[in-house]
Amino acid sequence: MRVWLPTVLLAALLGGLSVGMSVLEPLFAWVQPDTSRVIYERESFAFLLYNHLMLVVVSAVIGTIAAVAGGIFATRPAGRDFLPLVSQIASIGQTFPPVAVLALAVPVLGFGEAPILLALILYGLLPILRNTLAGLEGIDPAVREAALGMGMSPLQVLLRVELPLAGKVILAGIRTSVTINIATAAIGSTIGARTLGDPVIAGLVNGNTAYVLQGAILIGLLALTADSLFEALERNWDRHSGRVRPPVFR
Amino acid sequence: MAKIDGTAAPRPTPNRVVPVLAAVALVLVWLLDLGTIQPNRIVPGTGHGLVSAVGWPGAGLVSLVLIASLAVSILPLAWRYWALLVLAGLSLALLPLLLEVFAARHLPPDSPYARSSVGAGFWCLLFLLSLMLIEILGRLKAGRGVQLLVMVVIGGSWLVLLRGAGLESLSLVREFNAQxxxxxxxxxxxxxxxxxxxxxxxxxxxxxxxxxxxxxxxxxxxxxxxxxxxxxxxxxxxxxxxxxxxxxxxxxxxxxxxxxxxxxxxxxxxxxxxxxxxxxxxxxxxxxxxxxxxxxxxxxxxxxxxxxxxxxxxxxxxxxxxxxxxxxxxxxxxxxxxxxxxxxxxxxxxxxxxxxxxxxxxxxxxxxxxxxxxxxxxxxxxxxxxxxxxxxxxxx
The missing domain is CATH 1.10.3720.10 (MetI-like)
Known part of the structure; x- marks a missing residue:
């Protein structure tokens, strides 16, 4: 249970602040003394947090499904021909700066949530794809042979041997992807998505440092919460697979 | 060079990646708009498909190149990847010419604010041809020298064409020339x-x-x-x-x-x-x-x-x-x-x-x-x- 404690605490802080930011009003009034409006009120923080989170979660789910499916396809006999190209795409694609990808999505899809979702999915796919390939390719061929020799079908080998063994590496890829996407979704405010980047952008435009701080604190907390969640998941994975693995392969 | 790694000795197996990429490119380039013409900077423009944009000769040439790369890639020839490299490299290097023809055909001559911009079809063609080039370079196990040469030829050609008079109406070039x-x-x-x-x-x-x-x-x-x-x-x-x-x-x-x-x-x-x-x-x-x-x-x-x-x-x-x-x-x-x-x-x-x-x-x-x-x-x-x-x- 203790592995989950940081996540729970950070999530509670994040939730609490997004509902009751006005508690800190004296602090922000001290930072930004010359204005009457110190707390961002154009949209509730809870709504912005929810929207931000949904963008990241939806893109992570779609991206994970697509990337893992692609990775599995490229490592099967039927798709092997595509492996070099797919791994090249995964590595070259990551040299594209996320902001540029975000900006390029606008001329294609217009302003709003659609382009940012597309950009998040496409960009978030790459680290997951790369790690899926690395995880599946990193499995000792002898393990696969042994599983086939035990009479497993190729599908059983994939589901019960390869994916569990590659799982931790894939999870690390999802972690990278989510970290990047939380940051990119925040910048998405500039193209009309309602995220926690809104107060930051509004504050920068109006020269209101208090707004900027409120947005920045919530974005930072969201990133830390997500990161600690993945940290806990990875530790849990270690304990879990440590218990299961030895009787199966020795 | 292909003889060294031993793959040339047995009959080369047909490539499956290049045909898929070429076929997808062929479909997309016919379906999507190659470019748009805008009366000025802000007003959304009207899109032009492949035939409307570059005429039948241009559309035929684009299709021919894609079909040729599809055909060459499944032929069991030892030198097919070199042929494909030349084909894909040259198409990529000369791709801006499509925009040049498009601008020449459609830009109204007497409106200085009119501009042509790149459409989804062109981007898809560029993207898929680049993927093809990456695949071909990978299959050739090309050394750094060859890769660098290909990049320099393509990059240089783009720079020369974009700086030329024919693409002056391209919105991107307009924005650049403005500042x-x-x-x-x-x-x-x-x-x-x-x-x-x-x-x-x-x-x-x-x-x-x-x-x-x-x-x-x-x-x-x-x-x-x-x-x-x-x-x-x-x-x-x-x-x-x-x-x-x-x-x-x-x-x-x-x-x-x-x-x-x-x-x-x-x-x-x-x-x-x-x-x-x-x-x-x-x-x-x-x-x-x-x-x-x-x-x-x-x-x-x-x-x-x-x-x-x-x-x-x-x-x-x-x-x-x-x-x-x-x-x-x-x-x-x-x-x-x-x-x-x-x-x-x-x-x-x-x-x-x-x-x-x-x-x-x-x-x-x-x-x-x-x-x-x-x-x-x-x-x-x-x-x-x-x-x-x-x-x-x-x-x-």
Whole structure:
């Protein structure tokens, strides 16, 4: 249970602040003394947090499904021909700066949530794809042979041997992807998505440092919460697979 | 060259990747708009499909090239990949000619504000042809020299064609011509910020890595701190730096004279350095500690001092991995510098956000495309550098 404690605490802080930011009003009034409006009120923080989170979660789910499916396809006999190209795409694609990808999505899809979702999915796919390939390719061929020799079908080998063994590496890829996407979704405010980047952008435009701080604190907390969640998941994975693995392969 | 790796001796198996890419390109280029004509900068334009854009001869030529690459790739010929390389390379190099023909056919002659812009079909064609080229270069196991030559030919051809008179009406070129000085200024600001941050963080990273090697107790706190920095989204870091830096600059007038303020280059540089530390420190540390102890022992046996051991053995062996760290850092810094435009740091991000604000998509492209190009060039240069520094295994 203790592995989950940081996540729970950070999530509670994040939730609490997004509902009751006005508690800190004296602090922000001290930072930004010359204005009457110190707390961002154009949209509730809870709504912005929810929207931000949904963008990241939806893109992570779609991206994970697509990337893992692609990775599995490229490592099967039927798709092997595509492996070099797919791994090249995964590595070259990551040299594209996320902001540029975000900006390029606008001329294609217009302003709003659609382009940012597309950009998040496409960009978030790459680290997951790369790690899926690395995880599946990193499995000792002898393990696969042994599983086939035990009479497993190729599908059983994939589901019960390869994916569990590659799982931790894939999870690390999802972690990278989510970290990047939380940051990119925040910048998405500039193209009309309602995220926690809104107060930051509004504050920068109006020269209101208090707004900027409120947005920045919530974005930072969201990133830390997500990161600690993945940290806990990875530790849990270690304990879990440590218990299961030895009787199966020795 | 194909004879060396032995694949040429048996009948070559047909390639399945290039036909798929060519077929997809063929479908998309016929379905999507190749380009649009806008009466002026803001009004949305009218799209033109392949035939309407470049006429039947042009459409035929494009289709022919794609069908030819499809056909050649499934022929069991030893030299087919070289043929495909020439075909795909030339098509990519001459691709802007399609836009030139399109502009010549459709641009109204008497309206100086009319502009042509690139449509989804063209982008798809460009993307799929690039994928084809990557696949072909991979199959050829082409050396760095060939890859570089192909890049130079394609890049050079694009530059010449884009600077030529035929593409003057292209919206991107219009945006560039409207403010060439601003573009040069943005380029300078972008490079100065990104490379400044990389240089400072490289120096810091070496010091931190040496500290970690000397006192292992520092490893966890240092690595923990730099990876914590990497977790916080860039927009938040830029935002969080505003208040302390403006407080500092109002407290110390000296800083104000140097241009240190809550917004501008100072917080941008600080944030970029903080972000650059993780890949830099990790790679430097791992590279220096992973030099095999047996090699160090051999060096000691030859009478090398610890100092000589460090500079003549460890550093040369670690250099490729350190350069890899510099490569990752540089790419990341180029991308983050674009975000830093939000806090007034200049660079290509300025065009992106200005364009987004004015709904001027061509201005967005003028910022986004050079940012991508910079990242790709930095990637290629550092990959090349790391490869050339990789120690050659001893023959003995």
């Amino acid at each position: 060439p000085d601003k573009f040069a200024q943005a380029l300078r600001a972008h490079l100065a910020l990104a490379f400044g941050a990389v240089a400072v963080s490289a120096g810091l990273a070496v010091m931190l890595a040496l500290k970690m090697m000397r006192s292992p107790a520092w490893q966890r706190p240092i690595l923990g701190a730099v990876s914590f920095m990497q977790t916080i989204p860039s927009l938040a870091v830029f935002g969080l730096l505003i208040a302390p830096l403006s407080a500092l600059s109002s407290a110390f007038p000296v800083l104000q004279e140097l241009g240190v303020r809550g917004i501008g280059w100072a917080p941008a540089l600080l944030a970029l350095i903080a972000y650059s530390l993780l890949p830099m420190v990790r790679n430097t540390f791992v590279a220096l500690t992973e030099v095999p102890e047996s090699l160090a022992d051999a060096g000691r046996g030859m009478g090398m001092s610890e100092r000589q051991l460090f500079f003549q053995l460890k550093v040369p062996l670690a250099l490729p991995v350190i350069i890899e760290g510099v490569r990752i850092t540089t790419i990341q810094a180029i991308g983050l510098t674009a975000v830093a435009a939000l806090i007034g740091a200049g660079g290509f991000g300025g065009f992106i956000f200005q364009g987004l604000g004015q709904s001027a998509m061509d201005l967005v492209l003028l910022g986004a495309l050079p940012t991508i190009a910079l990242a790709l060039v930095a990637d290629a240069l550092f990959t090349l550098l790391a490869a050339s520094l990789r120690p050659v295994p001893a023959t003995a």
